[in-house]
Amino acid sequence: MKGQIWLKDDRQVMNTNTYEIFHNYTDRAIDLDFHMHNFYEVLVFLGGKVDYQVEDKTYPLRPGDILLTNSSELHRAIIRDGKPYERFVGWFHPDFVNKLNAQIIDADVAACFDSSSKMHFNLLHADSETFHEIVKLFEQLMKPADEKIFGDRALRDCYATELLILLNQAHLNTTITPGIHLINNPKVNDVIFYINQNLCEELTLDNLSEHFYISKYYLTRLFKQYTGLTLHQxxxxKRLNTSKTMLANGCAPYDACIDSGFKNYSHFSKCFKDCFMLSPSEYSEAYQSEGKKE
Structure with missing residues (x-):
């Protein structure tokens, strides 16, 4: 299995079907757009002043925090003024994770990502020893690959595997304390869960306010307060990023349109191009030719 290591990269698409490791710095205040991936992501926060949003939840990050997101969760960093935003980032492709799970009898290395999503709590707090081990593994994976060294690729895969195992152990040892280190709202949680479960249905402000017995005005204000987006946005x-993931997984553009909740292909194609700078067909072709390289 072959992974790729990057010091800094603005891509949001993997170039391999294994893993990719980054050590990134951002030295200016900026609100990044919501996005999601068709792979698992781990972020190890090293420094800066950052609020990290995952769906409706906002985490004011502190050095040593670890965040996990899976392929169905919209997320973004809100970078405040102050020290540069420094972090390690690891991307793990489902193909790599599935191969590991086929080799490991008593563990599912994707469990920490899936469980965090189900519990609506994406933050890990590793003990000091485990955190330093995690950072050490990132540093090992950041070293330039050398195919001339015997077993270099196999050793890197071992580091990546150990990293996933340590993340799962940290997840199991993390205690969720309601209201601590998290900004969210139970009603907004319910609305987002309903949207995600009914993405292909008619989702209008009228329908949602009626379903949740809440006024349109209050729902609009509450949702914007906790997510930074209107319901329509x-x-x-969510539909655009879901369709993008489908296209990356080989789904036909028209099927991605319908299965992500759009009713009209022309409208879908225009919105997709406005968001991602490529038409659905162009994105599909580009990803299939570039995104699956070993």
Whole structure:
């Protein structure tokens, strides 16, 4: 299995079907757009002043925090003024994770990502020893690959495997304390869960306010307060990113349109191009030719 290591990269698409490791710095205040991936992501926060949003939840990050997101969760960093935003980032492709799970009898290395999503709590707090081990593994994976060294690729895969195992152990040892280190709202949680479960249905402000017995005005204000998006913006982003993941997995453009909740292909194609700078067909072709390289 072959992974790729990058010091800094603005891509949001993997170039391999294994893993990719980054050590990134951002030295200016910026609100990044909501996005999601068709792979698992781990972020190890090293420094800066950052609020990290995952769906409706906002985590004011502190050095040593670890965040996990899976392929169905919209997320973004809100970078404040102050020290540069420094972090390690690891991307793990489902193909790599599935191969590991086929080799490991008593563990599912994707469990920490899936469980975090189900519990609506994406933050890990590793003990000091485990955190230093995790950082050490990132540093090992950041070293330039050398195919001339015997077993170099196999050793890197071992580091990546150990990293996933340590993340799962940290996840199991993390205690969720309601209201601590997390900004969210139970009603907004319920609305987002409903949207995600009914993405292909008719999702209008009228329908949602009626379903949740809440006024349109209050729902609009509450949703914007906790997500930074209007309901329409959130639903559109979710459908677009869902269709993008489908296209990356080989789904035909028209099927991705319908299965992500769009009713009209022309409207879908225009929105997709406005968001991602490529038409659905162009993105599909580009990803299939570039995104699956070993």
């Amino acid at each position: 959130y639903i559109l982003r």
